[in-house]
Amino acid sequence: MNTVEVTANRRREPAREVPMQVNALSAQELQRKGDQSMHDYLSKEPGVSLNSQGAGQAQISMRGVTAGTDISPTVGVYVDDVPFGSSTVYGSGASLALDMGLLDLNHIEVLRGPQGTLYGAGAMGGLLKYVTNEPDTEGGVSGHAGVMFSGTEHGGLNNTESAVVNVPIKEDVAALRVSAFNQQDGGYINRIGSDPQKGVDGATTRGGRASLTVTPTKDLTVRLTATTQQIKRDGTGYVDYNFTTRQPLYGDLTQSRKVNEPFNQLIQLYSADVEYDFGWARLNAVSAYQTIRSSAVLDQSASYVPLVNGLIGAPVYASGYSQQAVSTKKFTQEFRLTSAANRSLEWVAGLFYTDEHSTNSQIANLAGSGTSLNLLTAELPSTYKEYAAYGDLTYHFTSRLSATAGLRIAHNNQAFNEMTSGMLAGAQNISGQSSDTSKTYLFTLNYLLTSNSSVYGRIASGYRPGGPQPSLLDLTTGKLTPGTFNPDTLTSYEVGYKADFLDKRASVSVSAFDIEWRNIQLHDVVNGLGVITNGGKARTKGVEFFGSLNPAPQWRLSTGLTYTDARLTQDVPGIQAMSGDRMPNTPTFAATVNVDYLFNVASYRAYVGATETYIGQRNSGFANSKASPNFSLPGYFTTDLRAGIDLNKATVSCFVHNLFNKRGMQSAQTDFVPLGGPAEVAFIQPFTIGMQVDVPF
Numbered sequence: 001m002n003t004v005e006v007t008a009n010r011r012r013e014p015a016r017e018v019p020m021q022v023n024a025l026s027a028q029e030l031q032r033k034g035d036q037s038m039h040d041y042l043s044k045e046p047g048v049s050l051n052s053q054g055a056g057q058a059q060i061s062m063r064g065v066t067a068g069t070d071i072s073p074t075v076g077v078y079v080d081d082v083p084f085g086s087s088t089v090y091g092s093g094a095s096l097a098l099d100m101g102l103l104d105l106n107h108i109e110v111l112r113g114p115q116g117t118l119y120g121a122g123a124m125g126g127l128l129k130y131v132t133n134e135p136d137t138e139g140g141v142s143g144h145a146g147v148m149f150s151g152t153e154h155g156g157l158n159n160t161e162s163a164v165v166n167v168p169i170k171e172d173v174a175a176l177r178v179s180a181f182n183q184q185d186g187g188y189i190n191r192i193g194s195d196p197q198k199g200v201d202g203a204t205t206r207g208g209r210a211s212l213t214v215t216p217t218k219d220l221t222v223r224l225t226a227t228t229q230q231i232k233r234d235g236t237g238y239v240d241y242n243f244t245t246r247q248p249l250y251g252d253l254t255q256s257r258k259v260n261e262p263f264n265q266l267i268q269l270y271s272a273d274v275e276y277d278f279g280w281a282r283l284n285a286v287s288a289y290q291t292i293r294s295s296a297v298l299d300q301s302a303s304y305v306p307l308v309n310g311l312i313g314a315p316v317y318a319s320g321y322s323q324q325a326v327s328t329k330k331f332t333q334e335f336r337l338t339s340a341a342n343r344s345l346e347w348v349a350g351l352f353y354t355d356e357h358s359t360n361s362q363i364a365n366l367a368g369s370g371t372s373l374n375l376l377t378a379e380l381p382s383t384y385k386e387y388a389a390y391g392d393l394t395y396h397f398t399s400r401l402s403a404t405a406g407l408r409i410a411h412n413n414q415a416f417n418e419m420t421s422g423m424l425a426g427a428q429n430i431s432g433q434s435s436d437t438s439k440t441y442l443f444t445l446n447y448l449l450t451s452n453s454s455v456y457g458r459i460a461s462g463y464r465p466g467g468p469q470p471s472l473l474d475l476t477t478g479k480l481t482p483g484t485f486n487p488d489t490l491t492s493y494e495v496g497y498k499a500d501f502l503d504k505r506a507s508v509s510v511s512a513f514d515i516e517w518r519n520i521q522l523h524d525v526v527n528g529l530g531v532i533t534n535g536g537k538a539r540t541k542g543v544e545f546f547g548s549l550n551p552a553p554q555w556r557l558s559t560g561l562t563y564t565d566a567r568l569t570q571d572v573p574g575i576q577a578m579s580g581d582r583m584p585n586t587p588t589f590a591a592t593v594n595v596d597y598l599f600n601v602a603s604y605r606a607y608v609g610a611t612e613t614y615i616g617q618r619n620s621g622f623a624n625s626k627a628s629p630n631f632s633l634p635g636y637f638t639t640d641l642r643a644g645i646d647l648n649k650a651t652v653s654c655f656v657h658n659l660f661n662k663r664g665m666q667s668a669q670t671d672f673v674p675l676g677g678p679a680e681v682a683f684i685q686p687f688t689i690g691m692q693v694d695v696p697f
Contacts, residue, residue, distance in 0.1 A: 006109050007131065009392070010081075010118055010348050011338055016498050019404070019446040019456035021112040021511040021544055023560075027105035033611065033642055034150065034655030034690055036160060036183060037205075038099040043666060043684060044613045044638075045110060046590040047544055047562035048126075051667040052682055053095075053238065055185065055203035056231035056265040056294065060097045061585060062112055063515060064540035064566025065125030065462075065490065068584035068621050068628065069671075070094040071521040071532055072464060076115065076123030079130045079227070082271050082288040083332060083354070087122055088467055089532065090382035090416060091328040091358035096294055098130070098267070101207050101229060103162045104179040106131045112544065113492050113513060114462030116440035117390055117406035120352065124462025124490055134223065135166060135175035135213040142166050143697055150690025153661055154253050156186025156199040158690065173215050180208035188686050189237055192250055193257045194319075200235030200255070219277045226270050233263040236298075238680035243629065243673045252663075253683065258319040259299040266293045279340070286334045295325040300364065303675035304375065308366055317366040317373065328358045349391040352410075356384040364424070376424045382416035384465075392442065399448070406442035411435065414467050432468030434484045439463075453499035462490040464521065467532075474526050485532040490517040505550040515540045524574045525627045533574055538583060540566035556596040556609075563589055568622075577622035585667060587616030587635065606645040613638045620668040629670045631679050636664035638684065651694045661687035 005012045008022045015024055025041060035041045038058060042050045049066065052058040059066075060075040077084045077098045086093035111127040119127055136142070143165040150158045162181035169175055187202025207229030215221045240249040240256055250256050271288040300320040309315050336350035360382070364375040388410035396402040418430045440463050446456045464487060471483040496511035517538040524533045542564040549557045566583035596609035620631040639660055644653030658664075664684040673679055 006107075007129070008109060008111050010336065011341060013341075016500060016507065016509070017454070019444045019454075019496070020458055020494070021496060021509065021546075023110040023112075023546060025108040025110065027102050027107055030102055030108075031692070032607075032644060032653055032655075033609075033640065034148070034653075034657060034688075034692070036102065036148075036158075036185070038097070039685070040657075041108075043615075044592050044611065046560040046592055047112065047542070047564060048110065049585040049587075049618070051585055053236045053669075054201050054233050054263065055205060056099055056233070056263060057095055057296070058097045058099060059095050060128060062110075062126035063513065063542060064538075064564050064583045064586040065515065065517060066583060066585055067520055067522055069523060071485075071523070072467075073097070073122040074125040074464065076119050076127045077129075078119065078127065079269060080132055080225070080271070081273060081284065081286045081334065082269065082290075083120060084269065084290065085292065086328045086330070086358055086384075087354070087356060087386070087465060088358065088382060088384050088414065090360045090380050090467075091292075091356065091384075092294070092324075092326045092360070093122070096265070096292065096326070097128070099231070100130050101181055101183060101205060103181040103207070104133050104164050104177070104209060106133045112511075113458070113494055113515075114440070114460045114490060116462050117392060117408045117442040117460070118348070120388060120408070121386070121410060121412075121438065121463050121465050124464055132209065132211070132225070133177065135177035135211050137168050137170070137172050137175040137213065137215070139168060141168070144694055145697070146692060146694035148690060148692035150655075150688050152186060152188050152685060153687040154190075155188030155686065156202060157184075158186050158688075159184050160692075175213050177211045178209070182206050187237075188253055189235065189239060190254045191235055191257050192254060195257070195260055197234060200261075201233060201237040203231055203233045205229065205231045221275045223273045223275075224271070225273075227268070229267045231263070231265045235261045236263070236680075237682050238669065239683060240678040241631075241668075241681050243631065243670065243679040249678055253686070255680075257299040258301040259297065259321040261297050261299055263296045264294070267291070281340065282338045284334070284336045284338070286332075286336070288332045290328075290330050292326075292328045292330075294327075295323070297321055297323045300672070300677075303672035303677035304364070304366060306676050308373070308375075316371060317368040320364070320366040320375075322362065322364040322376075325361045326358065328356060330354065330356045344396050346394040346396075347392060350389070352386070352388040352390065354384070354386045358382050358384075364422070374422045376420065376422040378418060378420045378425065380416060380418050382414065384412060384414050386410055386412040386465075401448075402446045404442065404444040404446075408440045409437070410440075411437045412465050414465070416468050418470050430470045432470070432483050434466060434468040436466055436487055438465070438487060449499075452501070452504070453497070456496050456498075458492070458494040458496070460492045460494075462492065464488050466521075466534075469532055472526050472531060476526075481526055481531050482533075485521060486519055486534045488517065488519045488521050488534065490515055506548065508545070508547040510546075511544045513540075513542055513544075520572075522572065522575055523627070535570075535574055536568055536572035536577065537570040538567065539569045540564060540583065540586075542566075554598045556594075556598070558594045559592065561589075561591045575622060576624040576626055578624060581622045581624075582619050584619050584621050587618050589616040589635075590614060601645060604645050604647055606643070608643040609641070611640040611642075613640075615664065620670060626674060627671070629673050631668040631670050631681070633665040633668060636662050636684070638662055638664060649695065651696075652691070654691045655689070657685055657688040659687065
């Protein structure tokens with residue numbers, strides 16, 4: 001922690017000096033462990049929860065700031081200085097968190113707690129930031145190529161091929177860096193039914209990045225980057241469970257489907273970062289354009305077929321499905337001035353603009369012998385525009401004491417149309433608009449106890465935009481539901497201690513936090529259709545400990561321990577939730593321990609290591625919910641092993657995931673249990689063993 005530089009405060013600085021809990025995950029270390037995707041590394045990160053249907057479909061939460069299935073993101077995602085993904089429910093921003101391949105990343109920053117002042121709306125629970133490698137203008141052409149092969153118990157073979165090339169065009173002036181990868185995941189969920197398939201959750205992920213850096217003068221730097229990634233799956237990663245008996249309906253790691261459930265996602269991101277150093281400050285103008293296109297099919301036979309057949313009194317329909325296609329086009333522009341470092345007064349000031357257009361197409365159909373029924377056809381185009389100004393001011397009162405105050409003021413305008421037909425919604429054309437202004441703030445005090453230790457206090461607010469929605473006539477109350485839902489906000493109080501010991505061979509970072517969440521955005525059901533409401537309050541309190549120790553040059557030890565108590569503090573009658581109910585998907589305890597031993601084989605460097613992870617018991621939803629009944633997810637331990645050797649001309653490494661083949665339940669979906677459907681449970685990857693070879697040049 002003492003040597004890793006992070007950009008959490010929009011300037012490069014050692015992680016230990018940042019007055020917040022921030023973790024830097026080295027991409028090189030993750031690859032040595034055999035981690036390939038978000039599902040691999042975030043499932044082992046204490047205090048971070050992942051709710052995933054499979055590659056490309058995931059929701060991230062931190063510090064218990066989640067209501068289960070979130071309306072829009074509570075954790076922001078950035079690629080370098082570019083915010084990624086939709087900010088709205090219509091763009092499915094919460095469920096499509098960027099699952100970026102690890103190729104040619106430098107590290108991943110996990111910022112815990114609200115980051116709205118510098119990173120905007122949607123980062124109320126924290127931030128996940130992918131930091132890519134920059135082109136190197138020095139030396140000759142360089143790069144590396146690698147392959148990975150592995151096999152998963154109850155599944156198929158997995159393989160990855162990758163390559164990175166760095167081409168200096170002119171020393172200290174220009175360079176081009178290009179990377180590409182192809183990843184095949186064999187999956188481990190088997191499907192029975194009309195189209196049986198092994199490894200139905202297997203995914204193909206392909207991607208590439210090209211980055212050009214030009215420094216025409218010593219003060220001016222331009223970096224142009226283009227990134228693309230495509231993910232394809234044949235099915236979801238869910239196992240069908242009997243909700244009452246908590247037993248698998250069709251056997252171990254097996255689901256039954258009458259309709260195939262393909263998923264396809266294509267991401268394209270283009271950015272330009274123009275940086276000019278005035279000496280007294282650095283100006284960054286960051287422009288970006290991104291497109292996200294995702295489509296998914298879900299088998300609804302187990303829920304809608306018996307319901308509709310029961311209504312008509314005859315077994316007319318045999319299968320049913322829903323299909324959703326979401327597309328987002330997003331342009332962002334940021335101008336940021338950052339003062340020179342190591343001054344009595346340091347500051348960051350910026351302007352931000354985003355223009356987002358999304359389309360959301362939904363279809364739900366039933367099919368029988370020679371007949372079909374359209375339950376729903378819906379088109380929901382939407383727009384989101386936001387203007388913001390922000391700033392952070394840090395003053396060093398003495399060489400030991402400093403204070404930071406930050407403020408962000410933002411205004412958004414939203415609009416949507418809903419055009420529907422079908423039995424569930426009828427023929428209608430509805431439009432709506434909304435707008436609101438937000439203020440998020442930050443205040444920190446940081447005190448150096450010694451040159452290698454500090455304590456800090458941090459107060460920060462978080463904000464998530466509201467938005468427009470269809471207004472429905474509630475047949476129960478006879479009243480129209482609101483045509484908008486409101487923003488929700490939170491305030492976080494945090495104190496922490498960071499220190500290096502033993503000549504920087506040991507480090508610790510301890511934080512305690514208390515978060516008050518108000519006016520929570522929630523899913524509700526009216527006349528069988530989903531609406532968004534605001535209600536209730538929650539409080540999440542916790543302690544986080546991260547430490548590392550190198551007792552000898554050969555040994556490296558690190559650990560992360562988190563305790564999180566996240567609960568409602570006010571009844572929410574609309575979703576049958578009561579004060580005192582635990583927030584979903586949040587373990588009370590979580591821990592990870594890493595041990596590595598470094599040694600030499602002849603003149604070659606080698607290592608062996610192990611990781612032990614514990615994830616505590618979680619709830620999938622609120623205890624008394626009728627719309628999404630709670631499914632308890634037991635705690636579990638997993639053990640990973642790794643070993644490798646650097647042969648100079650090639651690096652060879654081996655890894656084992658889930659050594660004891662534990663069936664750890666990661667998340668569960670129960671939305672269709674009230675309609676007679678199964679609980680759908682996602683599991684961690686079973687026992688997997690693999691090898692990878694990386695050849696530098």
